[in-house]
Structures are given as C-alpha cells and as structure tokens.
Amino acid sequence: MANEKTANEKIDVVVVGSGASGSTYAAVLAKAGKKVVVLDNGPEWKLTDLISSDIWGRRLKPAGGPILLGGKNPFAYANQGAYAVGGAALHYFAQFPRYLPTDFRMKSEHNRGHDWPIAYEDVAPFYDKVAADIGVSGDAKAEEQWRPPGQPYPMPPMKTFPAGEVWRKGAAATGIHLIPMANGMNSTMFKGRDACIYDGWCAVGCPIGALANPLVTYLGEARKAGAEVRGLSNVTRVLTNAAGTRATGVEYYDANKERQVQEASVVVLAAWSAQNPRILLNSATDKHPKGLANANDLVGKFMMTHHIAGTWALFDDDITPHLGTVGAQFMSYDRYAKTSYPGAFGSSFIAAGTSHKTSDYALARGDLFGPELAAFMKRAARGLTHLTIFGEDLPQLENRIELVSDKDEYGLPMARLIHSFDGDAVALWNANFEQGVKIAKATDAKESWPGKGPVMPTAHLHGGAIMGTDPSNSVTNSYGQTHEVANLFMAGPCIFPTEGASNPTYTIFATALRGAEHLAAHWGSVAG
C-alpha cells in the first residue's frame, strides 16, 4: 500500500511528461521566469547510458500496462511509447516533415474528418522557430514545390549514402520527386552539439547530441532556466478545486511509491495521446463525473495512427546499408493529396533509404528461419534497403481510450486503446504497397517485395483530446487549453483533430511552442 502524501511547495506550472511536447512547455515557461516542475514516470537516463545496441535500447520503452490494446488493428503501443525522461524523442528517427495546408482543412475541402481551428499559416512561424531552437537539417526550397515558402533550415541536408540513392532511379521512373528528408539531426555542428557521424544508432539514443532529443534541447534549456525534473514520478490524477472550476495540481507516486501532491497554478498534461486521456478520465469528481474536460464525451475519442506500407529491395552490389541515420535520406509529398489514388482517401508520405541494423534485416523476411535465414542475413548485410509510405487514418469516434476494470499498481483503472482501420485506410494501405513496389521494380534491385503481413503496422499516435472551435466539437482550443478548466492545458499529438501522413513530431514541437508562448503571454488571465 502506498504511503501517505507528503507536502510539496506550490509552484507556477506542473508539466506531466518530459517528451517533445512537455519539454517545450517547460523551456518556454521556465525562461519566462515561472517556477516549473516536470514529472515523468520514466527513469532519468543520461546520455552515457545510451548503449549502442538494439537489445539494450529496449529499456527506453514501456514494459506492459497501464494501456491495454484492442480493436481490429491494435496500435503498436510499446514500440512507439517511452519509458524515459525525454520521452519517445530520446529514441526516435527524427524525420521532420511538416503537415501541409490541406491537413488543416479536411472537412472544408472534402467533407471528411475535421478542420483544425487554425491554418497552416498559424503553425508555420513555429516550424521556423523550432528549427532555429533545436536544429533541423533539410532543403526548405525544395519542399516549397508542395508548401508555402518559409525560412531556410539552419543546417544543410544530411549526407546521403548508396542505400538511399538507389531509390532515385525508381522514383524518377514512376513520377515521384525525391528531395532530401528534413531531419531533427545535425548535418553540421549546431549550438555546440556535434554533427552526426552516420552510424545509425539513433533509435537507441544518440549519446553525442547530434539528434535533437529533449535532453540536449528544450529539456536542457528548461533545466538551465531553473525547471526541476523529477523522474520515476507517476502521475495518476489532476486535482481540482471544490467547485470543479480550476485545476489545483496533480497527484503522483514517486520513486518510493509514496503518494505526493504537487500544487500548481497551471497544469500541463504532456503524457502522450494514450496517457493524457487516461489521466483526464481518472480525474473524475462529483463536478466532473465523466472525467475532467469530458462534459461532451470527447476525451479519449478520435484516436488515430499512421499505417505503414514498407517495400524492401535487395541489391547484388554493396550499398552499405549500415551507413546513415535511422531517419530516411529522401522524402516526397507527391502522393500527399487526399485523393491521390482512386478508391482510397487520405494523405500518404514517402520516405526512402534508412540505415539498418541486423534486427531489421531479420524483420525484412520475417517468414525465413533456419539456414535460409542465415543465407539471407549475409545478402542483406550488403544489399538491403527500404522505402516506407506512411498513410493517413481518418478520425473515427469509436477509435478510443476507455477505462477498464483492471487496476494499476496504484489502484487506478488502466485504460484500453481500441483501434480499427476503416475501409478507406485499408484501401490506402494497399494502394501504397502498389506504389512502393512500382518504385522498387524501377530501381536496379535484384529482388523487391512488399513487407506485407496479416498485421497492418502502425506508427505515431494522435487524438484523444482534440482541439476545435468550441466545446461542442472538441476538448481544447487551438492552444491546447481545455474548454472546461482554463488553467489545464493539453500538449502533444492528443490535440490534433486529423493526423495527415507526415511524421508528427515537428508539428508536435511547433504546436506545443505555440501553446506555451500563448500561455506565457496570457499568464495573468490563465493562472489567476
């Protein structure tokens, strides 16, 4: 049984979650002179803990509950989640494509899904600010064939290697324009952080700081400005005043499993799309019987994830598959229009040529075992490469987080994340495989095949507390401020009303920066 609560001094802001979104809020508010405490249930790994090994890298991910999985297409929760101060961005691939204008107005343009309450133009300045803050490498001019112009990136594109370059021929032959991927990685020294050395260990953490992870970017800045970060601190509930009108802080269990209360003038939930709604639902009181910010039953709804159509190609030549980063070398928005394929709906984003580790080679032919696998591994080590096409999942009310009767170690209900793809998503997934195979067949590869199995692979999680124009259609406004409780903010992809097909984290940083700057600028009226 947990011990009784201990007292913590009341502070200005408590931020729950220290990943991309939480660290951005922490940095902005600490620099604005606010007293900030960041709580994260993961351990405080240091850069020197980030061992270059696929096996050891698994320590950075969740092990079991409190999120159970359901639906026809369960989300790859543990693979995509974090068990670390720094969140999933401690071990992400840092592909930084942005959303396009069409993503913000799906409802007006196609009468499907939702519109965002803001436009691309509202977010664009924050893409530029984030790039200047944490470092992005890429070719902005080349991207402008698909999006409005903006600032150049602070660093030139990353280096390319044969395993990426071999896709160029196939793409050109099929009318796909490949340009350098935008990456949250250093192609050159950036603000004292080293340039990348292309050894491909990013997905288990980059100890040299070439990858824009929160420890070396916003969380580091937040600490420098006086924010306190407490690891192994598991937040269970947001606490509210007797009238239910204001958040007063959070309840959490510390490393010794002791119950603590952290009072604060403002609460920011940045615990990702699965845990954020769970915490709101578990924060029910007599004034909020269905959960906090959930009068309209929209908390935990519209969960979305990208589906992945991956195509493998095997070359006889040595294309050095081990060189590069785990972020792709090239990208294209040429299939991003929502109606790119007849009979399917939604955006698709193409990413070509990443570096690979031995576990990837084995996954490329998950059907092989015994001597056939051993022979394949030898060929793959010289000649394997991959092209990924991410596809959009439309917001559906029934894709949801809901509380279940199983309890976590603190006696609070766990949650189930229920997710199924609809017919449009399946059609888009199939179309993307056809597209990928067409490109691969037009390269010089000896063999190519779709990485298609019975399971539709998923990546990235969005929704659960979406933003909108008013309480009838959303949980928060465009800054992530909940409609019901003015001093409670939601941060991260949980506020996205649609998910586009681009990897989301550049947009997570940008929207969090927009929300945090708004909060700092309107502190008096929000904090009371």
Added chain:
Amino acid sequence: MTAIERRAFVQGAGLGTLAFVVGGAEVLLTPRQAHAERVPLRTLSADQAATLDALGETLVPGAKEAGITQFVDQQISGPPEQALLQARILNVRPPFANFYRAALGAVDAASTKNKGRKFAALSAAEQHDFVGGMRVNTIDGWQGPPSPFVFAVLRSDAVDVVYSTMEGYAALGIPYMPHIAPTQKW
C-alpha cells in the same frame, strides 16, 4: 522494486553484460558465456530449457551456443521494466515468464500429440517442419498463445543472441561502429 533497486537499475544502466547468479553470487556474463559455463537457470525448468534450446537452434542456427536459453531465463527472472526482450516491444503483458511458459508448453504439448515426442526429441527435419507449421498456424491441436506470434517472438530472441551482438555483426562483416559499446561485445 525497492528504491535501492531502482537506483541500482538506473546507475547500472551502463553495463553491457547481464547479471547471472552463480554459487549464490552475481557475476556479469554474456549469454554465450553463461551457456558455456552451465550457469544454473532461475526460472525455466530443465525440460523448458531443452525445448527452448532446440527451438532457438531451429529458428536461427547458432542460437543454442549463443545462449538463447540463458538470455531468456535471465530476462524473465527480473522486473519487467529491466527486461531487454522483444516480447516487451511486442506488447506481451508482464510477467514475461508466463508467456514463455505458455509458449514452450504449447510447443511440447502439440509435438507430443502429433509426433509422440517432445520437440527436443524430434529429428532436425521434423523440428524444421514443426516450426514452419507454427509460422503459418497449421499445427494440429495447438493450444496456447497464437503459434505465429510465438514463432515471431522466439525467432527474435534467437536473432538477438546470434546477430544483434558485436560478434554477430562481425560474423556478417558489418562494422559495429558503437558510440558506447556494450561491454564484452554483448
């Protein structure tokens, strides 16, 4: 975990070898060394170990000597948040020992039902056929976690010990290029 264990976990995170218990004391070994030194198992029974050795070897040649059984046994004997198993990434619900017991039990039960012998006692050809059947879910009377899932998880464990170590990279001629090398090439 107690607070002290948690601190040790975080501080000990830089270690690349695994802690095995030998003669009551903890020693740091790679799974291959643990296999060679016949380190006593903590969770798996002798029968389960024989099955896992044979399955591992069928899935990825070299997995038995590389210590698949010692690796899995060591990993399922500690707290789940310290586990390095692919089962963790594939959303197996802890404790992970339950999954391995159920999986190995299902293999032996189905092998005994269909062939009259446990998996480890089958010929190499029979073992290969059986594992092929697991992959496509055609094993008659299989009872336990879905056989294609068991195939995928155990195959990944076998890939880990054979190919995801520094030795494994060297055997394939791939430069390992670590920022922070796992100690003892593990």
